[in-house]
Each structure stands twice: as C-alpha cells, then as structure tokens.
Amino acid sequence: MSEQPFTTDAPESWHRVHPVSPLVRGWVAVVAVLFIFGRNSLETLFSSSLGNSGPGPGGAPAVLVLAVVGAAVVIFGVSFFLQWRFTRYQVTDEHVHINSGVIFRQQRRARIDRVQAIDVVQPLVARAFGLAELKFEVADGGKSAMKLSFLKLAEAKRLRAAILARAAGVVIDPQAPQHIQEAPETHILALKPARIFGAAIFSSTTVFALIVVVASIVALEWTGHPGILVAAIPIFIGIGAQYWKTITGDFNFRVAVSPDGVRLHYGMLETRAQTIPPGRVQAVGISQGPIWRPFGWYRxxxxxxxxxxxxxEGGSRTVMLPVGTLDEVMAVLGLVFPNPGVENPFEVFAAGLQGPGNAQGFVHSPRSARWIDPLAWRYNAFRATDTALLCRHGRFFRRLQVVPHERTQSLVLAQGPLMAALGLVNFELHSTVGPIRPVVHHMALAAGRALFDEQAARAATARRIHNSERWLAPSDTAASSQLDLSKEQQRGD
Amino acid sequence: MPEQHSSAIDPADVKFLRVSEKLVTARFIERGIVGLILLALTSVPLILRLTDVWGGYPAWLGWGLPAVIAISIVWEMILIPRQVRAIGYAERNDDLLIRSGIMFHRVMVVPYGRMQYVDVTMGPLERMLGLSTIHLHTASPGTNALINGLPAGEAARLREQLSARGEAKLAGL
Structure with missing residues (x-):
C-alpha cells in the first residue's frame, strides 16, 4: 500500500464508497427477506408437488411468490443504489467531508486537526469482500463519529495515513505536496490465545456461572423437579455468549506504535485497528480484581x-490492554506517557498498583479515615509526578488512575459533615467522558488543600507547554511556550 | 450584610465574590411552592380520616407524614439564607473558583483554557428578581460549574470576561 501514495483531494473532486457497501451493511435484512419468502415458496413447491391438484387454497400461487421476490429485489436494489449514489466523501488538506442521505440529506465536515482517533473496522462480511469501515473520531463525547463504510482495505489505510499525516502537521515535500507515505509501524506486544482464554476463564463471568450452577443444584435438591433447570438455560446461554464475546473480541490483541500514534489490532471475526494519536489519551486506568491477583494480570x-x-461498542474500544502482566502494562504506559515524570517509573507505578502504604512517594489516607474506610484506607493514595497525577484505590479491586497534568479539565475539593469531623476531604479531577473518573478519596485536609492548589498551578503550566495539537509539526513548541511564559510574566508584573 | 460562611477547604488568600441576596427570596418561593404541594398531597389521607371517609387510616401516619414534611420545609427554609451566603466565586489569573455548601462543602476550579462554552439562563422567577444563572461547560461532564443568583448585569460581565479569557488561554482538549 505504501507504494501507492495517497493524494488529498481538490475541493471539487469527490469519491464514492465501494458499491457493495449497502449490501454489506444491509445483508441481514436481505437474508431475512430471502429466508421468509424462500421458505414460503419452497413450501408452496412442496405442497404443489405432493399435493394432488396444484396449489391449495391457503398457498400462494408460484407467480405471486416470484412477483414478491422480484419486487423485494428491485426495492432493495434501488434503495441500495440510491444510498451508494448519494454518499460521497472527500479529504482535503484541512477537512474531511461526508455527504449522505437520500431524502434527509446530511453534509458533515470535520476538521482534520481535531481528530481524536481513527479506527479501521472490518466486520466479518466486510472482510469476505476485502472491505473496511473507517471511523474518524472527534471530541464529541463519543456520540457520532464520521463513518465511511465501506472502502477497500488498502484505500481505508491510505486515507487513515493521509488524515493522520495532515493532523500531525508533517512537513510536506514541496515537490509533491499531496503525496503522503503511511507511517511505519513498530510491533510492541501481542497477547497469546492462551492468555485470552485464561483471562476469560478467570473472570467475573465464571464466578457468576458458578453461582448459577450452585443455585440450580440447590433449587433442584429443594424442589426435586428437574424442570427447574429449564429456567437456568437462558442464563447459561447468556454466559456462553459473554465468553464468546470476550474471547473473539480480544483475540489476537496486538499493540504497535507508529509516529501517528498507538495502534491496537484485535478481533477474531470482526477485526479492528484503532489508532490513537499522541496526546489524545486523556486518562489511563489500570485495574485488577482479586481473581487476577495470583496471575499478576491487569487491564x-x-x-x-x-x-x-x-x-x-460494549466498552471494547476504551480497552488499551485487555489482560497483561506488569511488564506489558508498563510497556503500554510508556507508549501513552513517554515521560512519566519520575526517575524510577517502574517502581512508582508498581507501588501504585500494589500498595499499601506510603512507599515511592504515595500518600495514603490518614488514620482517621479508617472509620469510613476500615479496609482500604492504606490503599487509597495519590502521588503527583512532574507530568501526571496518580490515584490509587482499593484493596480487593485495585485501580490506579493516571491523568497527565495538561489533560486536567477541572478540579473539585468536596467534604461532607462526617468527613469534616474526621478532617478528611475528597479530591476529584475531571477528565473527558470515559471509563475513568479520577478521584482521590479521603485525603487529609492539609494534603487535600495543598494538592488542590498545586494541581491547579501544575495544570496551568502544563497547558502552556503542551499547547500544540500537531504532534509532528516542525514549529518549535518549546520556544513558543517559552514565549507564552514570558508574556505571562509580563502580564503578571 | 452578614459574613460569608467559610469552610476548612477554602483555598487561602482568595477573596470570594458573593451572589445576590435576592437568591434567598427566589429559593424561598421556589422551595416553598414545592413544599406546599407536597404538604397538601400528604395531608389528603388525614383529611379523609377526619371527615370519616377513610376511618381505617392509621392516625400516627396521618399526622406523622405531614408533620415530617412540615419540619423538613422549615429546616430547609432556615438553611437557605446560609446556603446562599455560602455560594461564592473568584476570578483568578488562570481559572475560576466556585465554592458552595455549608454542610457539604465543595470548591471547584475551572481553568479558562478548558471552557468549551458558557450558558447564561434566566427562569421566570429569576427574571422577576433580575437574576441569572451562569453555567460553565468543559469537555468533561463532571464539571458541574454552576453559579446561581447572579444579578443580570454581573452575569453579562462575567460571561464576557470568561469568554475573553477563554479565548486568550485557549488550549485543546
């Protein structure tokens, strides 16, 4: 693919998605209609061949069946053709445009430098055709991505490369200003199938399954009716589906890195490749339940x-590593936060994941917190490094939340009457919508007030330094931030 | 004007601005109406019992329920002036501070560069009293930065101020 450089479009040139796309998207409906009418017509055929005098009074005549099937084909065909015909896209130097809709027309335009992530998704049917869907994410709380479905896989990859190169602000060759090469990918780690199976088996799903089994046996003993087991069947189907989803979803999970960002590949039937450009990760959460503790696995x-x-999407897209050892977690963290802001990141993050106590600069809740938090007070802790805030939680379900200072949205210090009596305070840090809601529970009052002031100042400083959205732009970010700082000082004076 | 309520978690050396005392009136009316409706609803069984329509209704419940409601209304009314006095905001160099609460204290800091947009709203009651509510939005839904009971002029000034500062300090996400 990289031999064929991609060219961004002139304002008047538009492209269409692959003609098979509506069929790939609507195949369920087509199959359903074919199934219903197909079965009817087969039954009619059978009854007419077996029957003595042609179609019975209830069966439709073969002509009518053919007419209905024909009409369905025409209707589907026309609507698919119109859908395809009215969907056009264009990638210019500044924007991605998508026009779609037959009756209710929609024209969407997104700024390329506002891209938060790009996914290339291949559902099973699309894979059979060698097609892929391109999802262009902007910061709208995950409501509606710009979707291009479907393109040839190579075309999707070229578009991704072009968009990311534009977003990164790559220096463009003046001789060929519209030609962009796909950024090379470096393999970081891959999860073996055994690990995926292990993670699925040693999970809360299994605990739930065991509870259901025990409950069914007890119920059987109690009532003596084998019929009671029938009630458990749907639950077991659900559990099986959950296992299936976990295993096929996380299967073949690979992490790679390219200048365009972190790239995650995964999936057995439906495959996905997510690209998260540098600086787009707002917060990271590492968690471990009691079942995974003996294995040393984290998510x-x-x-x-x-x-x-x-x-x-069932939360799968926000998973950066479905199950990994401490070393693998550190490798992934290293991709997301190249600069952890401490000299011994491994020890600090390990202390943040394992606890308890004040090792490695963590500060846990004061002794008075044991009245509220008798088990976890020595585990709930925080540590601010030069670049990020680390929040540790929980004794049984352990979590570590990491928020870079420049990604802080707002801060809250809150205290109820009970906490006021014990001299405690909660510190919340707001991140964008997502699975991680960073908070430090039950801090000592003085520590909480100090953290509140320091964190506001650190976030302000970090914002000035990390003001550039374009991660590969040649402009001297350090110099410009220096300039900002000096301006600030002048204003301050 | 009584002293502003202060709490242990207020940042040091910050002079908070107060919202209008008219907010007390607004909240009295607002909560009063809701309270009276609740009181009326919970008194219905009692009236039915007193008029012998529903004689089987237990007396302790008949008297107890409205009494609990009445006490909670009075309690709320006592708290309202102090709650309103506890609301404060301060514009600092880089961020806006908002404090609230007398029992459940809360101090929030919203950096200007993080603001996505600012809402100024005015309900019918607020309009009568010349008050506005200002609401700051960041990219995080957790940022519940709301200042009730600003005089309309002050709200407009604050909105302009916030927009200007947001523009100057604009950062990405």
Whole structure:
C-alpha cells in the first residue's frame, strides 16, 4: 500500500464508497427477506408437488411468490443504489467531508486537526469482500463519529495515513505536496490465545456461572423437579455468549506504535485497528480484581475524547490492554506517557498498583479515615509526578488512575459533615467522558488543600507547554511556550 | 450584610465574590411552592380520616407524614439564607473558583483554557428578581460549574470576561 501514495483531494473532486457497501451493511435484512419468502415458496413447491391438484387454497400461487421476490429485489436494489449514489466523501488538506442521505440529506465536515482517533473496522462480511469501515473520531463525547463504510482495505489505510499525516502537521515535500507515505509501524506486544482464554476463564463471568450452577443444584435438591433447570438455560446461554464475546473480541490483541500514534489490532471475526494519536489519551486506568491477583494480570483502560464512554461498542474500544502482566502494562504506559515524570517509573507505578502504604512517594489516607474506610484506607493514595497525577484505590479491586497534568479539565475539593469531623476531604479531577473518573478519596485536609492548589498551578503550566495539537509539526513548541511564559510574566508584573 | 460562611477547604488568600441576596427570596418561593404541594398531597389521607371517609387510616401516619414534611420545609427554609451566603466565586489569573455548601462543602476550579462554552439562563422567577444563572461547560461532564443568583448585569460581565479569557488561554482538549 505504501507504494501507492495517497493524494488529498481538490475541493471539487469527490469519491464514492465501494458499491457493495449497502449490501454489506444491509445483508441481514436481505437474508431475512430471502429466508421468509424462500421458505414460503419452497413450501408452496412442496405442497404443489405432493399435493394432488396444484396449489391449495391457503398457498400462494408460484407467480405471486416470484412477483414478491422480484419486487423485494428491485426495492432493495434501488434503495441500495440510491444510498451508494448519494454518499460521497472527500479529504482535503484541512477537512474531511461526508455527504449522505437520500431524502434527509446530511453534509458533515470535520476538521482534520481535531481528530481524536481513527479506527479501521472490518466486520466479518466486510472482510469476505476485502472491505473496511473507517471511523474518524472527534471530541464529541463519543456520540457520532464520521463513518465511511465501506472502502477497500488498502484505500481505508491510505486515507487513515493521509488524515493522520495532515493532523500531525508533517512537513510536506514541496515537490509533491499531496503525496503522503503511511507511517511505519513498530510491533510492541501481542497477547497469546492462551492468555485470552485464561483471562476469560478467570473472570467475573465464571464466578457468576458458578453461582448459577450452585443455585440450580440447590433449587433442584429443594424442589426435586428437574424442570427447574429449564429456567437456568437462558442464563447459561447468556454466559456462553459473554465468553464468546470476550474471547473473539480480544483475540489476537496486538499493540504497535507508529509516529501517528498507538495502534491496537484485535478481533477474531470482526477485526479492528484503532489508532490513537499522541496526546489524545486523556486518562489511563489500570485495574485488577482479586481473581487476577495470583496471575499478576491487569487491564488497561483509556479515556479518549472521541470514544466517550463507548456504550454502543460494549466498552471494547476504551480497552488499551485487555489482560497483561506488569511488564506489558508498563510497556503500554510508556507508549501513552513517554515521560512519566519520575526517575524510577517502574517502581512508582508498581507501588501504585500494589500498595499499601506510603512507599515511592504515595500518600495514603490518614488514620482517621479508617472509620469510613476500615479496609482500604492504606490503599487509597495519590502521588503527583512532574507530568501526571496518580490515584490509587482499593484493596480487593485495585485501580490506579493516571491523568497527565495538561489533560486536567477541572478540579473539585468536596467534604461532607462526617468527613469534616474526621478532617478528611475528597479530591476529584475531571477528565473527558470515559471509563475513568479520577478521584482521590479521603485525603487529609492539609494534603487535600495543598494538592488542590498545586494541581491547579501544575495544570496551568502544563497547558502552556503542551499547547500544540500537531504532534509532528516542525514549529518549535518549546520556544513558543517559552514565549507564552514570558508574556505571562509580563502580564503578571 | 452578614459574613460569608467559610469552610476548612477554602483555598487561602482568595477573596470570594458573593451572589445576590435576592437568591434567598427566589429559593424561598421556589422551595416553598414545592413544599406546599407536597404538604397538601400528604395531608389528603388525614383529611379523609377526619371527615370519616377513610376511618381505617392509621392516625400516627396521618399526622406523622405531614408533620415530617412540615419540619423538613422549615429546616430547609432556615438553611437557605446560609446556603446562599455560602455560594461564592473568584476570578483568578488562570481559572475560576466556585465554592458552595455549608454542610457539604465543595470548591471547584475551572481553568479558562478548558471552557468549551458558557450558558447564561434566566427562569421566570429569576427574571422577576433580575437574576441569572451562569453555567460553565468543559469537555468533561463532571464539571458541574454552576453559579446561581447572579444579578443580570454581573452575569453579562462575567460571561464576557470568561469568554475573553477563554479565548486568550485557549488550549485543546
């Protein structure tokens, strides 16, 4: 693919998605209609061949069946053709445009430098055709991405490369200003199938399954009716579906990095490749339940403004690493936060994941917090490094939340009457919509007030330094931020 | 004007501006109406019992329920003036501070560069009293930065001020 450089479009040139796309999107409807009418007509055929005198009074005549099928084909065909015909897209130097809709027309335009993430998704049917869907995410809380479905896989990859190169502000060759090469990818880690199976087996799903099994046995013993087991069947189907979803979804999980950002590949039937450009990760959460503790496995989530809370996709897009050892977690963290702001990041993050106590500069809740938090007070802790705030939580379900200072949206210090009596305070840090809601529970009052003031100042400083959205732009960010600082000082004087 | 309520979590060396005392009136009316409706609803069984339509209704519940409502209304009314006095905001160099609460204290800081947009709203009651509500939005839904009971002129000034500062300090996400 990289041999064929991509060219951004002139304002008057438009492209269409692949003609098969509506069929790939609407195949369920087509199959359903074919199934219903096909079965009817088969039944009619059978009854007419078996029957003595042609179609019975209830069966439709073969001509009518043919007419209905023909009409369905025409209707589907026309609507698919119109859908395809009216969907056009264009990628210019500044914007992505998508026009769609037959009756209710929609024209969408998104600024390329506002891109938060790009996904290339291949559902099973699309894979069979060698097609892929391109999702362009902007920071709208995950409501509506710009979607291009479907394109040839190579075309989708070229578009992705072009958009990311424009967003990054790559220096463009003046001789060929519209030709862009795809950024090379470096492999970081891959999860073996055994790990994915292990993670699925040692999960809360299994705990739930065991509870259901025990409950069914007890119920059977109690009532003596085998019929009671029938009630458990739908639950077991649900559990099976959950296992299936986890295993096929996370299968073949690979993490790679390119100058365009972190790239995640995963999926058994439906494959996805997510690209999160540098600086688009708003917060990271690392978690571990009690079942995974003996294995030393962790799960890594991220907040990305374009993904939102990701309800529609079942939360899979916000997972940066479905199951990984401490070393793998550190490798992934290193991609997201190249600068952890401490000399010994491994020890600090390990202390943040394992606790308890005040090791490695963490500060846990004061002794008075044990009245509210008898088990976890020595585990709830925070540490501010030069670049990020680390919040540690929980004794049984352990979590570490990491928020870079420049991604802080707003801060809150809150205290109820009970906490006031104990001299405690809660510190909340607001990030964009996502699975991570950073908070430090039950801090000592003095520490909380100090953190509130310092964090506001640190966030302000970090914002001035990290003001550039374009991560590969040649402009001297350091110099411009210096300039900003000196301006600030002048204003301050 | 009584002293502003202060709490242990207020940042040091910050002079908070207060909202209008008319907010007390607004809240009295607002909460009063809601309270009276609740009181009327919970008194219906009692009236039915007293008029012997529903004699089986237990007396302790008949008297107790409206009494609880009445006490909570009075309690709320006592708190309102102090709650309103506890609301404060301060414009600092880089961010806006908002404080509130007398029992449940809360101090929030919203950096100007993080503001996505500012809402100024005015309900019918607020309009009568010449008050406005200003609401700051960032990219995070957790930012619940709301200042009630600003005089309309002050709200307009603050909105302009916030927009100008937001423009000057604009950062990405």
């Amino acid at each position: 890594v989530h991220v907040n990305v403004a374009g993904y939102g809370s990701d309800v529609s």
